[in-house]
Amino acid sequence: MREVCISAANTVTGLGPDLDSLWRGAMAGESAIRPLNRFATGRYLSGVASWIEGLEAKNGCSGIYPLLEQLLDGFGPVPKDAALITASTKGCVDVMEQLQSGLAGDPAEVPLGQLLQRIAARFGLNSQGININAACASSTIAVARGAALIAAGRSEAVLVVCLDLVSEFVFSGFSALQALSPVACRPFDRNRSGLSLGEGGAALLLMSRERARREGRPVLGIVAGWGAANDATHITAPARDGCGLIQSVQQAMARAAVSPEQIAAVSAHGTATLYNDQMELTAFRTLFGERRLPVHSIKGAIGHTLGAAGGIEVALGLKCLAAGSLPPTIGLLEAEEAGEGFVSSSVQPIEGSCLLSTNSGFGGVNAALILRQGDK
Amino acid sequence: MTAYLSGIGWVTGAGFGWGREGGDCVLSDLPLPALTRKDVFPEPNQRFGRMSNYAKLGLAAIAFALRDAGLETWSSKRPIGVIASTRLGCLATDLEYHQTVLLQGGGLASPNLFAYTLANCFLGDAAIQFGLTGSAVAINETGEDNLGALRMALEELDLREADTMLTGICDLPVPDAFADSMKFMPGAVFLVLTVIPPTAPVGYGMVSLGDDGRLLHNGVATDSLIELVHNSLTNRRR
Numbered sequence: 001m002r003e004v005c006i007s008a009a010n011t012v013t014g015l016g017p018d019l020d021s022l023w024r025g026a027m028a029g030e031s032a033i034r035p036l037n038r039f040a041t042g043r044y045l046s047g048v049a050s051w052i053e054g055l056e057a058k059n060g061c062s063g064i065y066p067l068l069e070q071l072l073d074g075f076g077p078v079p080k081d082a083a084l085i086t087a088s089t090k091g092c093v094d095v096m097e098q099l100q101s102g103l104a105g106d107p108a109e110v111p112l113g114q115l116l117q118r119i120a121a122r123f124g125l126n127s128q129g130i131n132i133n134a135a136c137a138s139s140t141i142a143v144a145r146g147a148a149l150i151a152a153g154r155s156e157a158v159l160v161v162c163l164d165l166v167s168e169f170v171f172s173g174f175s176a177l178q179a180l181s182p183v184a185c186r187p188f189d190r191n192r193s194g195l196s197l198g199e200g201g202a203a204l205l206l207m208s209r210e211r212a213r214r215e216g217r218p219v220l221g222i223v224a225g226w227g228a229a230n231d232a233t234h235i236t237a238p239a240r241d242g243c244g245l246i247q248s249v250q251q252a253m254a255r256a257a258v259s260p261e262q263i264a265a266v267s268a269h270g271t272a273t274l275y276n277d278q279m280e281l282t283a284f285r286t287l288f289g290e291r292r293l294p295v296h297s298i299k300g301a302i303g304h305t306l307g308a309a310g311g312i313e314v315a316l317g318l319k320c321l322a323a324g325s326l327p328p329t330i331g332l333l334e335a336e337e338a339g340e341g342f343v344s345s346s347v348q349p350i351e352g353s354c355l356l357s358t359n360s361g362f363g364g365v366n367a368a369l370i371l372r373q374g375d376k
Numbered sequence: 377m378t379a380y381l382s383g384i385g386w387v388t389g390a391g392f393g394w395g396r397e398g399g400d401c402v403l404s405d406l407p408l409p410a411l412t413r414k415d416v417f418p419e420p421n422q423r424f425g426r427m428s429n430y431a432k433l434g435l436a437a438i439a440f441a442l443r444d445a446g447l448e449t450w451s452s453k454r455p456i457g458v459i460a461s462t463r464l465g466c467l468a469t470d471l472e473y474h475q476t477v478l479l480q481g482g483g484l485a486s487p488n489l490f491a492y493t494l495a496n497c498f499l500g501d502a503a504i505q506f507g508l509t510g511s512a513v514a515i516n517e518t519g520e521d522n523l524g525a526l527r528m529a530l531e532e533l534d535l536r537e538a539d540t541m542l543t544g545i546c547d548l549p550v551p552d553a554f555a556d557s558m559k560f561m562p563g564a565v566f567l568v569l570t571v572i573p574p575t576a577p578v579g580y581g582m583v584s585l586g587d588d589g590r591l592l593h594n595g596v597a598t599d600s601l602i603e604l605v606h607n608s609l610t611n612r613r614r
Contacts, residue, residue: 043483089494093470099553100474108557111464112516130524131516133465133495141513145528148535169474172482173490228511228537232453232503236491247509362491363500365512 003209004147004224006374007217009315012070013200013302014050022302022312023319026327027347031301033184033196039168044175046182049166050198050303060104062092063165064115071161071201072122078205079215082157084120084129085146087139089307091115091131093167119161133307135361136269137228138162139202140310143369144226146206156211162311163201170306171197177236185272185304186331187297188281188343192272198303202311218375221318224354225258225370227251236362237275242283244366245358249287252368256354260288263370264352265326266342267313269359270297271304272331276360281338292341294348300331310359314369317355321373324350377534379541381580381593383447383568384605385440387411387433389561394444395580395612401605403561408549411436423501426488428469431498434460434546437564438502441542445568450507457510457538458499461517461525461545463560465495468548498546510538514546522601523591526567530585533571540570545601565605580608 010018014032015025025032032050041047055063091112098105108114116129132142139162146158174180174197181194205217212219229251231244238244253260268280284295298313305312320326326348335343353373360366384395389406392415393399409415413424416436424432438458442448447456473489491497499512511532517524522545529543544566550558569583581594583604590597591604594611598604 040481043481096467096470097474100471100478106557107554110467110554111558113463113518116516116518128518130528132513133516134511134513135494135496138513141511148531148537152531152535154531168477168482169470169493172477172485173473173487173493175482176485176487176490178487228513229455230500230503230509230512232507232509234504235497235500244509362494363496363512364503365496365500367511 001151002153003222004150005207005209005212005219006204006221006223006318007207007212007219008076008205009220009318010071010075011200011202011312011315012067013312014052014198015302017070019315022316026298026301026316029328029330031184031330033303038166044171044180046180048184049196051166052199055165055199057094057098060098060106062095062109064092064163067163067201071203075203078123078159079157080124080126082125082159083149083155084116084125084127085142085158085160086115086119086129086131087142087162087307087311088112088115088131088164089133089135089138090164090167090170093169094165097167097169134365135363136306136309137359137361137365137367138307140359140367140369141228143204143223143311143314144228144367147223147226150206150208156208158206160204160206160311162308164199164306164308166197166199179273181272184331185300186333187270187272187299187329188277188336188339189332190334190336192277195271195273196303198305200302200305200312201308202315204311204314221321221374222372223369224372225252225256228367230364231366232364238279238360240279242279242286244364245280245283245360246286248366248368249356252370256370258354258370262352262354263293263356265293265350265355266295267317267355267357268295268297270299272299277336281336284342285338294326294350295342296326296329300329313357314371317357317371320350321355321371326350377530378582378584379530379533379569379571380574381567381583381608382570382574383441383445384580384608385437385444386565387437388563392436394440395609396444400609401565403563403602405561408433408562427501428466428492430466430469430548431492431501433548433564434498435501437544437566438542441566441568442506445574447568453507453509455510455538456508456540456542457532458502458508458512458542459525459529460499460514461522462495462514463547465514466493468551469493471551521599526591526601527585529569533569539572540568542566542568565601580612
């Protein structure tokens with residue numbers, strides 16, 4: 001199996017137009033969750049989200065494309081032979097909303113194939129690409145898929161692009177499910193009251209070590225292990241015992257050939273819903289026993305970015321490993337009992353070189369990645 | 377990578393069925409059958425009636441494929457993965473859900489419909505129904521051959537991510553408002569691929585992925601999923 005390197009990474013989030021602004025904001029304890037004025041929220045449980053200026057659908061054109069442009073501007077060259085994998089749960093859902101409301105819009109933009117074609121054309125890629133839809137673990141699985149292709153020698157380079165918008169469609173749905181927090185979310189807090197939505201994207205260029213060396217690319221980090229499993233329990237709720245997440249992490253550790261003791265920190269899904277956070281803490285206790293290791297969630301800073309969440313968290317994870325620090329869990333005031341000693345509202349040191357990144361989603365999906373520190 | 381093709385199930389405008397039962401799988405632009413629980417499951421099933429039409433379509437084809445492979449019944453959860461390719465995913469459910477959002481400022485948005493506005497949700501239903509704990513993802517692809525998910529499933533088997541994979545396609549008819557911008561035959565077709573020699577009395581031969589990325593069925597290149605299924609059913613061994 002070939003080593004899988006990440007040689008370029010960028011993000012666009014509510015905290016700023018690039019990965020550096022996300023890192024600075026997260027370490028400073030900032031939150032981009034604020035009142036939302038993109039649509040009327042009076043009938044919903046919440047009126048806040050982490051949103052990005054200028055991503056409203058205009059003249060029938062989706063906000064996903066300005067987001068894509070921000071994300072890829074300055075991203076650097078992508079080899080034409082790179083495979084393309086996108087991760088988005090709802091893509092141009094804003095165009096569908098416009099059409100449904102009798103406004104202008106091109107129906108052909110709604111299927112996610114259009115997004116693939118746009119990205120492939122922008123970089124002149126030979127790959128037609130695929131979009132992964134695995135709910136809130138979409139981009140985690142996209143990175144895993146890209147890593148698998150490189151590890152097996154089927155590709156030398158893979159471009160992973162993850163994007164999702166804050167739309168009334170999704171906002172209303174989480175509100176109807178009673179899953180939205182009326183205020184900015186508080187992951188792993190004992191008084192948490194649901195999630196806050198966010199929008200954003202991540203772009204990651206994965207390469208074999210040999211290809212990165214040949215092209216003189218930096219090695220920002222290594223995708224050392226990956227795993228995915230379904231807990232086969234419920235469509236919208238996680239298994240209480242965390243069985244699917246545990247299985248995913250065990251697969252990832254086996255692939256990375258690391259023991260639980262070698263995992264130095266965890267970037268958790270941490271949506272701040274009652275059941276998700278409880279399930280994750282149960283899984284971490286099962287996996288790591290009584291050992292306390294730093295765990296954080298970025299959702300209090302940038303909201304839950306759905307299909308983009310895992311990709312953004314991988315990009316941030318590279319920064320964490322390089323700096324040896326895990327950002328505070330923003331919104332956390334008093335840790336859930338099971339999270340005491342794991343989560344913190346302060347910056348935590350990372351003592352080691354392996355970071356576990358996890359996501360879970362509707363449909364019983366769970367996924368895990370193990371990132372290793374890149375070259376210094 | 378080579379895998380045994382051990383089960384085939386389908387729901388199309390021409391009907392529904394599975395390989396061992398006889399019949400052929402033909403994609404058609406005729407209306408899809410309105411599936412009832414009794415068409416799919418012999419036992420009562422409280423969930424089926426509440427599912428979206430997209431979820432019913434996909435779940436039924438998966439059930440038939442597993443039945444064909446002798447894997448429908450189970451006593452403990454199994455690490456079987458699923459990769460489903462879809463062009464429109466749950467767009468029909470999205471449109472139906474959005475109608476509920478447009479009423480009274482979203483105050484009547486349907487939580488049950490919203491739960492089915494992800495293209496992968498029917499895979500969660502399949503996981504629950506059949507105890508499948510492997511990775512379950514829906515993919516969107518732009519190719520016309522419907523082979524993307526099958527290729528991906530073979531690669532997953534090659535990487536030993538699972539010993540058995542379900543893979544196929546699932547799409548409802550294109551909604552009227554979108555009919556001018558896309559055309560394809562609706563339906564769901566699922567295959568069971570395994571690296572374990574099948575014990576079922578029917579075999580459909582071997583499927584492999586060539587170094588050039590071409591799909592081979594018993595060593596012969598195949599150009600589309602439907603061609604592969606047709607040849608498999610024609611040559612089925614009893």
